[in-house]
Amino acid sequence: MRFVVAVKQVPDTTLIKVDENGSLIRQGVPAILDPYAEHALETALAVKRPGDIITVVTMGPPQAAETLRRCLEIGADEAFLLSDQAFAGADVHATARTLAVFVKRFAPDAGLVLCGKQAADGDTGEVPAELAAQLQVPQFCYVTELSRADSGFTVVQDYGDEIRTCRVPAVAVLSVAEGDLNRRLPSIQRFLDAQKIPITTLGRVDLMLGTFSVGLRGSRTKIVSTQTVRTERTGRVTDGTDPVKAALFLKEVL
Amino acid sequence: MLERYKLNQSRADGTLVWLEIEHTPDGTPCLADVSKEILGRVRQLDNSRVFGVIFGHIELKPLYPEIFSYGVETLYEVHERRMVRFQPEAYAEALAQIAVRIEPAAILMGATPRGRELAPRTAALLDTGLTADCTGLQVKDRDLLMTRPAFGGNLLATIQCTTYPQMATVRPGTFPLPAPEPGREGTVIYWQYCGQAWKDIVSSESVVAAADDDICKAKVLVALGAGVKKTSLPVAESVARKLGGMVCCSRKLVEKGWFPASRQVGQSGRSVAPDLYLAFGISGSVQHLAGIASAKRIVSVNTDPEARIGEVADEIVVGDADAILKELDKIL
Numbered sequence: 001m002r003f004v005v006a007v008k009q010v011p012d013t014t015l016i017k018v019d020e021n022g023s024l025i026r027q028g029v030p031a032i033l034d035p036y037a038e039h040a041l042e043t044a045l046a047v048k049r050p051g052d053i054i055t056v057v058t059m060g061p062p063q064a065a066e067t068l069r070r071c072l073e074i075g076a077d078e079a080f081l082l083s084d085q086a087f088a089g090a091d092v093h094a095t096a097r098t099l100a101v102f103v104k105r106f107a108p109d110a111g112l113v114l115c116g117k118q119a120a121d122g123d124t125g126e127v128p129a130e131l132a133a134q135l136q137v138p139q140f141c142y143v144t145e146l147s148r149a150d151s152g153f154t155v156v157q158d159y160g161d162e163i164r165t166c167r168v169p170a171v172a173v174l175s176v177a178e179g180d181l182n183r184r185l186p187s188i189q190r191f192l193d194a195q196k197i198p199i200t201t202l203g204r205v206d207l208m209l210g211t212f213s214v215g216l217r218g219s220r221t222k223i224v225s226t227q228t229v230r231t232e233r234t235g236r237v238t239d240g241t242d243p244v245k246a247a248l249f250l251k252e253v254l
Numbered sequence: 255m256l257e258r259y260k261l262n263q264s265r266a267d268g269t270l271v272w273l274e275i276e277h278t279p280d281g282t283p284c285l286a287d288v289s290k291e292i293l294g295r296v297r298q299l300d301n302s303r304v305f306g307v308i309f310g311h312i313e314l315k316p317l318y319p320e321i322f323s324y325g326v327e328t329l330y331e332v333h334e335r336r337m338v339r340f341q342p343e344a345y346a347e348a349l350a351q352i353a354v355r356i357e358p359a360a361i362l363m364g365a366t367p368r369g370r371e372l373a374p375r376t377a378a379l380l381d382t383g384l385t386a387d388c389t390g391l392q393v394k395d396r397d398l399l400m401t402r403p404a405f406g407g408n409l410l411a412t413i414q415c416t417t418y419p420q421m422a423t424v425r426p427g428t429f430p431l432p433a434p435e436p437g438r439e440g441t442v443i444y445w446q447y448c449g450q451a452w453k454d455i456v457s458s459e460s461v462v463a464a465a466d467d468d469i470c471k472a473k474v475l476v477a478l479g480a481g482v483k484k485t486s487l488p489v490a491e492s493v494a495r496k497l498g499g500m501v502c503c504s505r506k507l508v509e510k511g512w513f514p515a516s517r518q519v520g521q522s523g524r525s526v527a528p529d530l531y532l533a534f535g536i537s538g539s540v541q542h543l544a545g546i547a548s549a550k551r552i553v554s555v556n557t558d559p560e561a562r563i564g565e566v567a568d569e570i571v572v573g574d575a576d577a578i579l580k581e582l583d584k585i586l
Binding site for chain 2: 091118124126127128129139158159162165169219225227228238241246254
């Protein structure tokens with residue numbers, strides 16, 4: 001069986017700084033594998049059996065290959081990078097379409113397609129459901145547990161006010177909220193092997209998509225205008241090097 | 255000719271709102287607050303027709319007067335016993351069929367976990383655009399101008415869908431709860447869903463968050479961030495108890511597994527509006543700040559005087575969060 005894990009490269013949001021105008025300084029911020037995507041990959045690895053193949057795919061600039069390499073080091077078997085100038089500016093619809101076409105053309109035997117619940121930079125988490133609809137398969141969002149029996153897969157979903165256990169059909173899209181990151185022991189051998197696996201780069205033409213199906217032109221939404229939200233420091237700053245005094249001060253202001 | 259008769263333009267008009275049904279601990283259905291907020295905003299925007307869609311069975315009947323009192327004129331009820339439970343595939347199919355029938359200019363729903371799952375699936379079936387997590391809605395003729403914070407919150411993007419129906423999910427708590435107008439009337443239309451896209455649900459247990467376990471309703475919140483040690487967790491609980499409040503946290507601590515996701519404040523967690531927000535060791539990522547925009551008073555304790563939370567905090571104490579928390583616990 002083949003698992004497809006769609007991952008995303010995101011800037012490390014904890015390290016993002018802003019300049020004096022309140023705009024983001026993106027230069028020099030390291031890019032990392034999105035934490036939820038890592039959970040998705042771990043979830044797939046946890047149920048993998050001998051003979052199964054885990055395919056990772058990402059859509060992004062050529063630098064996103066580093067993220068795919070990281071996925072291979074974690075334990076994926078093959079990696080595809082969907083990278084093309086034409087893919088730039090894609091909204092949810094265009095992104096899902098590109099991924100759906102990839103799955104149909106390059107991984108038609110895929111069983112489960114796993115995504116992160118949301119990405120650290122966009123936080124909307126809408127690609128998995130849109131991808132599922134475009135592939136015309138059921139979707140299982142906010143998955144916290146995936147278990148495998150001979151009869152098939154079972155997922156546990158967390159809706160916040162409801163914990164639901166469902167049987168998963170042979171083909172489905174899962175968005176993963178939680179996976180066990182500490183399950184796996186790092187191995188030098190796997191790390192070395194991973195460096196030898198080639199990463200296949202696919203462009204718009206390889207996916208046989210038209211220019212109006214991808215990127216900005218394939219999007220169903222457009223940004224009309226943007227405005228910067230300015231924030232000013234108005235708060236009173238107090239020195240708190242002495243915790244006792246600081247606590248007394250806090251008690252006063254509460 | 256086409257120009258004159260405007261035959262090449264969509265005739266889409268009106269707004270369709272998915273009314274999310276929540277269940278109280280004893281199983282009574284009630285209308286989710288976010289749906290009321292959306293209906294209130296839609297009524298303010300223009301006078302076009304308002305359609306509502308609910309999924310469920312006979313238990314929904316007592317809700318009709320309430321739904322009409324918030325301004326719904328035509329209510330589609332997809333009448334099916336299996337739809338009392340959330341079924342994203344079936345819901346999306348039925349919603350798309352109704353949208354094809356009534357051709358609304360816009361489809362709106364709350365950005366709740368279920369709304370965020372249903373909206374993209376419906377958008378894909380209708381092959382239309384979707385803007386997630388809006389914090390503002392304006393209209394220009396029939397076109398919706400949707401505002402949402404881009405990349406955390408220091409850039410507000412105004413987004414338009416290029417196709418009809420325009421779809422958006424709206425963040426809970428964005429708009430004020432409208433006052434109901436009792437006595438308003440409307441039409442109920444029963445809709446039959448004939449598809450077979452049912453989920454094979456083995457079991458489902460509702461985790462009813464008790465009223466005292468909802469950080470959105472707490473008046474005082476003690477918030478912990480990556481700057482505190484794990485040993486400070488019980489101290490923070492104790493401080494929160496003494497202040498009559500609750501403990502919440504930033505995303506980092508949920509990722510570490512110290513807190514359940516229900517305690518997370520920020521763009522991917524909850525938006526909170528306490529009277530007092532006491533932040534310990536929170537640097538204030540743009541996503542986190544988006545979640546505390548409605549807090550009345552923010553006090554921050556952090557070793558870094560330049561931390562971003564300082565931009566919104568009323569009082570900034572520069573010092574070690576763990577030590578101050580411990581001292582505060584002693585003197586309260």
